[in-house]
Amino acid sequence: MPTTTVYDRGAVVLLPFPFSDQASVKIRPDVIANPPYHSTDLLVVALTSAGDVLRPGEFAIQFWREAGLLHPSFAKRAVASVSGDLVRRRLGQLCDADLVKLDNAIRLWFGL
Numbered sequence: 001m002p003t004t005t006v007y008d009r010g011a012v013v014l015l016p017f018p019f020s021d022q023a024s025v026k027i028r029p030d031v032i033a034n035p036p037y038h039s040t041d042l043l044v045v046a047l048t049s050a051g052d053v054l055r056p057g058e059f060a061i062q063f064w065r066e067a068g069l070l071h072p073s074f075a076k077r078a079v080a081s082v083s084g085d086l087v088r089r090r091l092g093q094l095c096d097a098d099l100v101k102l103d104n105a106i107r108l109w110f111g112l
Helices: 096-110
Strands: 011-018 025-032 041-048 074-083 089-093
Touching: 011 041, 011 074, 041 096, 074 096
Parallel strands: none
Antiparallel strands: 011 025, 011 089, 025 041, 041 074
């Protein structure tokens, strides 16, 4: 049965995120990038604790503890559309300052 949970934009969730070659998935924290609406699909941006090499638009989550993350984390240029049914649990919420960074990154990545 499809999930009826509506996730707010900026919610940090744990789910299986697909690798870019679609060969496998990894359970990882992700941030919801789309506004809440009644759909079973979510647009998510992958988060990682590996920030040694950041590509354009990738950024450090300044308030990572408040977002429910266990380690300093970074938003990666890895965007996917996934079913909301895949969400294992909600970890937290990005603060407004980090949400502004996410907006800027998405604009850069999509040329908006």
